[in-house]
Amino acid sequence: MKKKIICTFLASLLAFGCPVSAFAAEITATAIPNSKNLEGWSDFSDGMCLIIQNRSKLGYINTAGKVVISPKYAYARDFSEGKAMVVIDGKVCYINKTGNVVISTGLNYDYDEYGWAYSGETEFKNGMACVYGPGGWGSINTAGKVVIPFQFDKPYFFNEKGLAQVFLNGDMNYIDTKGNLIFPAGYSSIGENKDGTWTGIRHDQLSHAGFLHSEYSSYDLLDAKGNIIKTNVKTSAGKNFDMIALAQATLDDYGLSKDRYLSISTPVDGIAKASLLYDVAVANYGGARNVYIDTKTCREIAGPFNLAEDFREGYALVSKNVTDGFVTYTKNGLINTKGQPVLPLEYETVNTKGLSEGHMLAKKNGTLYLIKSTGHKGGFTDVSSADYFYKPVKWAVEKGITSGVSDSSFAPNQTCTRGQIISFLWRAAGSPQPSISNPYSDVKSNDYFYKAALWAYEQGMAEDISFSPNAPCTRAMAVEFMWRYDGSPSYTAELPFYDVNTDADYAEAIAWAVDEGVTSGTSETTFSPDSTCTRGQIVTFLYRGFAG
Structure with a gap:
C-alpha cells in the first residue's frame, strides 16, 4: 500500500x-478592553472560554478576545461540539455559540449533584451529554432526548473505546454507549488489564480500602463482555505501598540526589517536574520547591517555583510568591521547554493550569489579558x-x-x-x-x-x-x-x-x-x-x- x-x-x-x-510558538499578551470586572474561569474549549463578572455571573469569550456571550449565568460549563450547558431559571439548558438555547431539558438543576461533576462529563461527546434527572445520572442526545435512563449514582463520561465507568447502587460497573451494563453486579472495583481481560474485586473480597492502598485476598478475572473467566483468584493481601520509596526509586533513574530532591514526576515533552526537599527549599529558596528537569541531561533548567504545572502545548504555567510588607502575592508566568521565560511573572490571576487550544486568560493590574501562542503558519x-x-x-x-x-x-x-x-x-x-x-x-x-x-x-x-x-x-x-x-x-x-x-x-x-x-x-x-x-x-x- x-x-x-x-x-x-x-x-x-x-x-x-x-x-x-512549526510546533513551537511565541507568546503574546493582548489587553482586553473594559475588563476590570472580568476574570477567566476555565480553559479554552471549542474556541470559547468561560469568564466571570464580579465573581457572580458567567459568560463566554472567544479566541479573538471578544466577549461573545455576556455574563448572565449563575452556572455554566465549557463548550464542546458547539454547545455548552447553562442554567436558566433553575433549569438545565444547552446553548450554541451565539447564546441561543438549542436544548431545553426541562430538568431541574441540582447544585449538590452537579457539584460532583467535572465539566467534561456534562459536555457533548459524540452527540451525547451526561445530565442529572429523576432517579440519577443519565445521557441525552442533541435533540434533548433521554438515550440512557437516569439511574446512576455519579456522573460519567465515555472513553475512546465507547465505555463509561459508572456506579449503580454502590457497585462499580461499565456501560456501553447504549447504556448496557457490561459486568455483573457486586463489584467494588473493576479495571482493565493489558491483555484485554478485566479484574473485578467484589465487596466481600475487599478487606480494607484506604487512600493510598487497598487490601484484598482474591479477585475475579473477567473478559471484556463481562463473563467470568476465573473467580476468587488468590493474591497476597495487605500490601502497603510506600509512596516516598517509590518516588525516590524514580529519582535514581535520573541520577538525582536524594539529598536535594524528594520526588520527580512523569516527563512531558522530555521535561519532568521535581520537588525539592523541604529543608533545602526553606534554607535556600524561601520555601519554593518546584523545579524542572531535562530528562536527557538530568539537569535543572528552571525554578525553583512556589507553584508549577506540567507542560501543556509546549509551555508550563509557573508562579512565585512576592512579599510586599506584610502581604504576599502570587505572580504567574509561562516558561518553554528550554526553561526560558516566555511570559513574565507579572500576572496575579490565572484560573487555569496553562494554555489550551493555544490560549489562556490572565489578569494584571486590573486588566484581563488574552495570552496567545502564535507562531509560524501551520503550527x-x-x-x-x-x-x-x-x-x-x-x-x-x-x-x-x-x-x-x-x-x-x-x-x-x-x-x-x-x-x-x-x-x-x-x-x-x-x-x-x-x-x-x-x-x-x-x-x-x-x-x-x-x-x-x-x-x-x-x-x-x-x-x-x-x-x-x-x-x-x-x-x-x-x-x-x-x-x-x-x-x-x-x-x-x-x-x-x-x-x-x-x-x-x-x-x-x-x-x-x-x-x-x-x-x-x-x-x-x-x-x-x-x-x-x-x-x-x-x-x-x-x-x-x-x-x-
Missing part, C-alpha cells in the same frame, strides 16, 4: 505545496512532541492531506467524520477529479468533501445513495475505507479479537489493517470496531499505512 501512493503523494506536494509545520499548539500523533500530524500537514481547524489548532481529540476521512484519502491520492454525476442524496456541490465523496463512489469505497458525511467515523469504518482504497485485498488471517465476528463486513479490512501495521487492537483481545475515531487517530492510521 505504501508503494501505491508514493507517486500520488508527489502529486499532492505539487498541488498543495508543503505548509511550514499547532495542541500537538506536542510527546503525543503519539505528533509525527502523523506533521506528516499529514506537510503532505497536504489535512490542515488544522485553525492556524494554531489541529483539534486531535475532535471526533473525525466520514466526510473528513474520505477527504483525507482523496488528498492522499492526489485529489483526482471524479468523472461521475453526484449519486448521493446528502452531498451538495458546495460541500468541502464533494469531489472526495464522488471519487470514493467511483472507487467502490462508499456506494450507498446516502453518504452520511457528518456521521462519526468508527474504527471499523476507517480501516474499511483504507482497505477498499488499497484494492480490497483478500485476507483470511485468524483474528484474536473476540469483538470481531469472522463474517462481519469489515473482518477482512481489520485483518488487512493489522497485517499492514495500520492499527492493532485496543487490547490483545479487542478491536472495538464501533468506537469512534478522533482526528489524531485517523491521521495516525493514514501515517502508518501510507508513510515510508
Whole structure:
C-alpha cells in the first residue's frame, strides 16, 4: 500500500505545496478592553472560554478576545461540539455559540449533584451529554432526548473505546454507549488489564480500602463482555505501598540526589517536574520547591517555583510568591521547554493550569489579558512532541492531506467524520477529479468533501445513495475505507479479537489493517470496531499505512 501512493503523494506536494509545520510558538499578551470586572474561569474549549463578572455571573469569550456571550449565568460549563450547558431559571439548558438555547431539558438543576461533576462529563461527546434527572445520572442526545435512563449514582463520561465507568447502587460497573451494563453486579472495583481481560474485586473480597492502598485476598478475572473467566483468584493481601520509596526509586533513574530532591514526576515533552526537599527549599529558596528537569541531561533548567504545572502545548504555567510588607502575592508566568521565560511573572490571576487550544486568560493590574501562542503558519499548539500523533500530524500537514481547524489548532481529540476521512484519502491520492454525476442524496456541490465523496463512489469505497458525511467515523469504518482504497485485498488471517465476528463486513479490512501495521487492537483481545475515531487517530492510521 505504501508503494501505491508514493507517486500520488508527489502529486499532492505539487498541488498543495508543503505548509511550514512549526510546533513551537511565541507568546503574546493582548489587553482586553473594559475588563476590570472580568476574570477567566476555565480553559479554552471549542474556541470559547468561560469568564466571570464580579465573581457572580458567567459568560463566554472567544479566541479573538471578544466577549461573545455576556455574563448572565449563575452556572455554566465549557463548550464542546458547539454547545455548552447553562442554567436558566433553575433549569438545565444547552446553548450554541451565539447564546441561543438549542436544548431545553426541562430538568431541574441540582447544585449538590452537579457539584460532583467535572465539566467534561456534562459536555457533548459524540452527540451525547451526561445530565442529572429523576432517579440519577443519565445521557441525552442533541435533540434533548433521554438515550440512557437516569439511574446512576455519579456522573460519567465515555472513553475512546465507547465505555463509561459508572456506579449503580454502590457497585462499580461499565456501560456501553447504549447504556448496557457490561459486568455483573457486586463489584467494588473493576479495571482493565493489558491483555484485554478485566479484574473485578467484589465487596466481600475487599478487606480494607484506604487512600493510598487497598487490601484484598482474591479477585475475579473477567473478559471484556463481562463473563467470568476465573473467580476468587488468590493474591497476597495487605500490601502497603510506600509512596516516598517509590518516588525516590524514580529519582535514581535520573541520577538525582536524594539529598536535594524528594520526588520527580512523569516527563512531558522530555521535561519532568521535581520537588525539592523541604529543608533545602526553606534554607535556600524561601520555601519554593518546584523545579524542572531535562530528562536527557538530568539537569535543572528552571525554578525553583512556589507553584508549577506540567507542560501543556509546549509551555508550563509557573508562579512565585512576592512579599510586599506584610502581604504576599502570587505572580504567574509561562516558561518553554528550554526553561526560558516566555511570559513574565507579572500576572496575579490565572484560573487555569496553562494554555489550551493555544490560549489562556490572565489578569494584571486590573486588566484581563488574552495570552496567545502564535507562531509560524501551520503550527499547532495542541500537538506536542510527546503525543503519539505528533509525527502523523506533521506528516499529514506537510503532505497536504489535512490542515488544522485553525492556524494554531489541529483539534486531535475532535471526533473525525466520514466526510473528513474520505477527504483525507482523496488528498492522499492526489485529489483526482471524479468523472461521475453526484449519486448521493446528502452531498451538495458546495460541500468541502464533494469531489472526495464522488471519487470514493467511483472507487467502490462508499456506494450507498446516502453518504452520511457528518456521521462519526468508527474504527471499523476507517480501516474499511483504507482497505477498499488499497484494492480490497483478500485476507483470511485468524483474528484474536473476540469483538470481531469472522463474517462481519469489515473482518477482512481489520485483518488487512493489522497485517499492514495500520492499527492493532485496543487490547490483545479487542478491536472495538464501533468506537469512534478522533482526528489524531485517523491521521495516525493514514501515517502508518501510507508513510515510508
